Amino acid sequence: MKKKLLYSFVMVFTLCMGLMLMLRIIFWTFNRRFFPAANLKEKMSVFMAGSRFDASSVALILLPCLLLYTIYLVTANKRWLQLMLLLLKVLLFVLISLSLFDTGYYAFSFQRSSIEMLQFTADSLRVFKTAPLAYAGLFAMALVLVVGVHFLLRRFTARLKVSTAFPVKHTLLFLPVFLFLFICIRGWNARPLSPLSVSLYTNANYSSIVTNTLQTFLYSAFKSPGNNWGNPKQFYPFDTVTKTVPFVQQLPAIEEKKYNVVLFIMESVSRAYLEKGDPQKASTPFLDTLMSNSLVCTNAYANGSMSVNGIQAVLSGIPALYDYNIDNSPYYLNFTRAMPAVFKERGYGTYFYYGAGKDHFGLEKLTRRFGVDHYISEEAYGNKAEHNGYWGINDSAFFRFTVEQVAKQPQPFFTTVFNISTHYPYVIPEKYRSVFPKGNTAAAQSVSFLDRALQLFFEEAKKSSWYNNTLFVFTADHWNKEDPTLKADGSGIYQIPLFIYKPDGSLKQTITGVTDQLSIFPTLMHLTGYTHKFNSFGSSVLNLQPERQWTVAVKQWPGLLLFTTTDTELYFDVTNDKISRVKFNAGTPVDTTATLKTARSFIQYYDYLFRNNKLADTNHLPH
Incomplete structure (x- = not known):
């Protein structure tokens, strides 16, 4: 038996x-x-x-x-x-x-x-x-x-x-x-x-x-409370860390210019969809024209792989590395002083437009934490007939509503617009399905639809007094990982569009250095002449130094980070403090000493700031 x-x-x-x-x-x-x-x-x-x-x-x-x-x-x-x-x-x-x-x-x-x-x-x-x-x-x-x-x-x-x-x-x-x-x-x-x-x-x-x-x-x-990185990280003296990876920033004294800002965060739009000559490019005639007269970053990266990661990186200048975002982390009570909050200190109204439901993906909580006073969602639009059946109001309808509302906002304002139609399963109104070419990727038609919605937004915006005094910023929340037809590997999969348009064309230039979502905060402070201290791990693309040309993203939770420079992809295992993998972009090995120092300095600084509730402090010192 x-x-x-x-x-x-x-x-x-x-x-x-x-x-x-x-x-x-x-x-x-x-x-x-x-x-x-x-x-x-x-x-x-x-x-x-x-x-x-x-x-x-x-x-x-x-x-x-x-x-x-x-x-x-x-x-x-x-x-x-x-x-x-x-x-x-x-x-x-x-x-x-x-x-x-x-x-x-x-x-x-x-x-x-x-x-x-x-x-x-x-x-x-x-x-x-x-x-x-x-x-x-x-x-x-x-x-x-x-x-x-x-x-x-x-x-x-x-x-x-x-x-x-x-x-x-x-x-x-x-x-x-x-x-x-x-x-x-x-x-x-x-x-x-x-x-x-x-x-x-x-x-x-x-x-x-x-x-x-x-x-x-x-x-x-x-799991017990605390982050997934184990004990506090201590690789270098604190002054070495702050010099290697600056977080507290203060730009040169320049004239303050209170431009309005409209920030478009494009759902799941990979760089390839807008890249001229790329076989995966979608048909986007309006955005093509806009980019030809903009400040364009040709080597920009997302700092995460989900919408909540990207929106935190864009609005706060701080990547989400412990969890989905700060609200889901053990440090949800920490103080922050994000970009909308800084604009609000300067007398701006702060708005976030999103055609999905109220607090979808927790974004209302997150954006309000970052200083957004007015969160406008599907409920404010009020017409369920324009719902795409999956995520919310289609881009064309919601953008028409958005531009009408923006015209009513007191100036100056900082307005973020997050679209939905380019999210899987890429549903667009039936009347447009025969208008746009299918392209070579699953998302191509929806990207073309977004292009048309933006064109209609701008045509209406040009009629308003606020238009000529406005900076228009375009980026994505993350690359389109849901599109199986999109061909990319390594850090290339994190590449996203990033460009800034000013109606008079005065910003037109090309930035080829490595930039990311974290760069948007300091760049807008630079363009609007803000000379006080603020906190961000990004760097203004208008003053991009060689040693600042790197980006970080979560490769695998809970502790594998990907650091990308102009010539190297370094995968760092935070939990065990070791390099997991190195890939050389040109195929020829290069010295990774500086990249490793940057990685360890960033990890030590990031960990210190969260553990000690110093994200909003511009005069912090180590304990």
């Missing part, structure tokens, strides 16, 4: 491990474009490390089942056995569902599931109705796996029935099994196994492949 029970346990454990392996293969295959190409040795390393994490998750599933089975053995009450089998099936079916959900949703979130992600998936429910068609393959795989697991479990657990109750002392025979499961869950190391442990086993670039959905979800639910 004991051999039968041991056989059943081994077979169920093996089945679960095999299931986890299949889910990992599906995940990697489906999302391979987001990870570096791996040779055979690296693949073996990833799968070996993954099996260690899988064993932990399988043990978490089997432990409560084993407890129920122990009760069954000492009572011989078949209801306990039925409950155990039901729990096991439910847990495995939920695991399959969540893992395959992660597989499809990874292109949107760039990480495995977590408690924090529930907020954003809740705001995406409408778009899920496209899932059965868009992800039919994953639904089919889920069905096959559920049916397969059901029949195999029935076969492997058939020997678990007993006719008489076991003496309680005989259940001590399960102690080695419980010990085995405990070791699987925790590991042998001094610190328990967690998603932070990936780099102990393999390259951190593959963190999302090595970990699994159950583990990341539970870790996010039960």
